[in-house]
Each structure stands twice: as C-alpha cells, then as structure tokens.
Amino acid sequence: MLSSVEPIGAMILRTPGLCLPAMRSAPAVAVLTGCLLLLGGCGGQGDDPLYVFAAASLEEALTEIAAEFELREGRPVALNFGGSNALAQQIRNGAPADVFVSADVYWAEDLARDHLLVASSYSEVLANRLVVVGHESSTWEMSDLGDLPALGFSHLSLGDPEAVPAGRYAKILLEGVRLANGSDAWSAVRASVVPAPDVRAALALVREEPRAIGIVYATDYATTEGVRLLFEVSDSMAPPIRYVAAAVAASTHPVAAARFLAYGRSEAAAAVYRRYGFVPLEGGG
Numbered sequence: 001m002l003s004s005v006e007p008i009g010a011m012i013l014r015t016p017g018l019c020l021p022a023m024r025s026a027p028a029v030a031v032l033t034g035c036l037l038l039l040g041g042c043g044g045q046g047d048d049p050l051y052v053f054a055a056a057s058l059e060e061a062l063t064e065i066a067a068e069f070e071l072r073e074g075r076p077v078a079l080n081f082g083g084s085n086a087l088a089q090q091i092r093n094g095a096p097a098d099v100f101v102s103a104d105v106y107w108a109e110d111l112a113r114d115h116l117l118v119a120s121s122y123s124e125v126l127a128n129r130l131v132v133v134g135h136e137s138s139t140w141e142m143s144d145l146g147d148l149p150a151l152g153f154s155h156l157s158l159g160d161p162e163a164v165p166a167g168r169y170a171k172i173l174l175e176g177v178r179l180a181n182g183s184d185a186w187s188a189v190r191a192s193v194v195p196a197p198d199v200r201a202a203l204a205l206v207r208e209e210p211r212a213i214g215i216v217y218a219t220d221y222a223t224t225e226g227v228r229l230l231f232e233v234s235d236s237m238a239p240p241i242r243y244v245a246a247a248v249a250a251s252t253h254p255v256a257a258a259r260f261l262a263y264g265r266s267e268a269a270a271a272v273y274r275r276y277g278f279v280p281l282e283g284g285g
Contacts, residue, residue: 050077050078050253051097053082054081055083055103055165075253077260083164083197083199087102098251100247101243104243117247117248118254124281127243129232130166130218131215131230131231133221135212140153146178148174148177148213149185153213155192155194156189156192157209158171158193159216164197173233200220207226219278222276243278
C-alpha cells in the first residue's frame with residue numbers, strides 16, 4: 001500500500017523515448033504501463049495516488065509543487081513526465097490519469113474535442129520561451145536567428161517537430177526567419193534535425209555531442225549543466241508558448257484532481273514556477 005508520506009521522488013515516472021538511441025527502448029513502454037496499472041490497484045480510496053501526466057519541461061517545478069500538495073492534502077501524487085503528444089496518446093488509450101498538463105494548447109484541445117478532458121477545468125496556466133543552446137565547449141556566436149544555418153553544426157536537436165510542442169514551436173519560429181537567399185531558416189537546417197521524444201532528450205544530445213545545437217525551452221536550459229546559451233528568442237519573434245492544465249474526464253479521483261488544479265493556480269505554486277523561469281498567466285497561476 002502506498003503511504004501518504006512516501007517520498008514523491010519514488011513515484012516519478014518518465015514516458016520512454018522513441019527517437020534517439022540514447023533514450024529508453026520500446027519495451028520500457030510496457031514497464032511504464034505495468035507500473036501505472038499496479039499503482040492504480042494499490043490501497044483504498046484515500047491511499048490511491050493522484051496521477052498527473054505533465055510535460056517533461058515541468059519536471060523540477062511540478063515535482064516541488066506536487067510534494068507540497070501531498071503535505072497539504074495527505075494524498076500521494078504519481079507524476080508521469082514526457083512529451084505532451086505521448087502523454088495525450090496514453091490518456092487516449094486509457095492510461096489511469098487524473099490531471100493532464102500539456103506544453104501547448106494543441107494536444108489539450110485534441111483530447112478536449114473528444115470529451116476526454118473536463119471542459120470546466122481547462123485553463124492556460126503558464127508561458128515559456130525558446131533558446132538556442134550548444135555544448136559547453138562550443139565557440140559559436142549568434143546575433144540573429146538568421147546566423148543559425150551558417151554555424152556548421154552536425155545536428156540540430158529538437159523535440160519532434162511533427163508532434164512535440166517544443167519542436168513544433170521551433171519549426172514555426174525558423175519558418176518565419178528569412179535568409180539572404182530568399183529561403184527560410186527551417187528549409188536550410190531541416191536535413192540536420194534530430195527529432196527527440198521530448199525537450200529533455202533534445203538537451204541530452206547537445207550535452208553529449210559537442211557539434212550539436214539545440215532549440216529548447218529557456219526553463220530547461222536554466223536547469224541543465226553542460227550546455228551554453230547561444231541565443232535567446234524574444235517573445236515577439238516566437239509563437240506564443242502556453243501550457244494548459246485540465247482534469248481528465250475518466251479520472252477516478254475528480255475531487256482530488258480539482259484540488260490539485262486549484263493548488264497549481266495558487267500564489268504558492270506560482271512562486272515555484274517563477275523560480276524555475278516560467279511565467280504564470282493571469283487567472284492560471
């Protein structure tokens with residue numbers, strides 16, 4: 001049986017990587033699913049964990065917030081971090097989730113259209129921004145995003161631009177950068193892109209490969225050693241980056257899910273998010 005005082009660190013799960021060799025292999029998906037089902041069957045109503053599926057970029061901040069929620073409410077929280085697209089698919093496939101925190105509106109709306117989220121609980125809660133990073137030993141210099149294609153890097157590490165929010169944001173950003181030859185920056189670098197299952201995996205490649213460059217969230221860069229800031233993207237240059245939180249319609253703990261979402265919008269939670277570089281949105285944090 002899970003105790004309400006069990007350290008939250010023992011209950012953090014990570015959605016397996018799918019694209020990079022350095023990430024966990026496909027069989028880990030079965031292990032994750034088995035762990036979730038096993039945990040879901042433990043204990044009585046008061047001991048059941050609240051399952052929070054959240055974007056990988058929220059790991060440090062949300063772990064701290066969830067730990068405080070556990071102390072206040074006496075209910076354990078199981079955190080599953082990964083790419084928002086992978087988490088949304090897990091929820092769609094019936095994984096035992098109570099709360100979903102997506103790194104963009106797209107995947108939350110994808111679930112909401114099929115009534116898989118509680119519409120009244122849906123809110124945009126946080127903002128973030130993008131940065132360009134290199135290995136800590138790199139000597140590249142950038143004064144503009146138009147400089148990126150000429151840097152001579154081996155790989156451009158992104159969240160999968162066809163699915164992962166951070167990668168999609170980066171693709172939209174580079175498509176809007178016009179080069180001197182009339183093409184856009186995305187067209188110039190697309191062949192070098194290495195798609196990652198989430199933003200943390202994208203950063204891992206940059207840490208390990210001195211000739212790689214990454215485009216990631218500023219909050220992830222701020223909590224990662226071994227990488228160097230090359231360029232900070234202003235809000236005026238990038239598409240709005242918005243995190244969405246909502247209760248899952250199939251939640252077996254709807255009251256606890258609502259209380260967790262309310263705590264996530266409290267000033268105490270907002271202070272934690274600000275400390276990690278996120279911008280709580282009015283009415284959402």
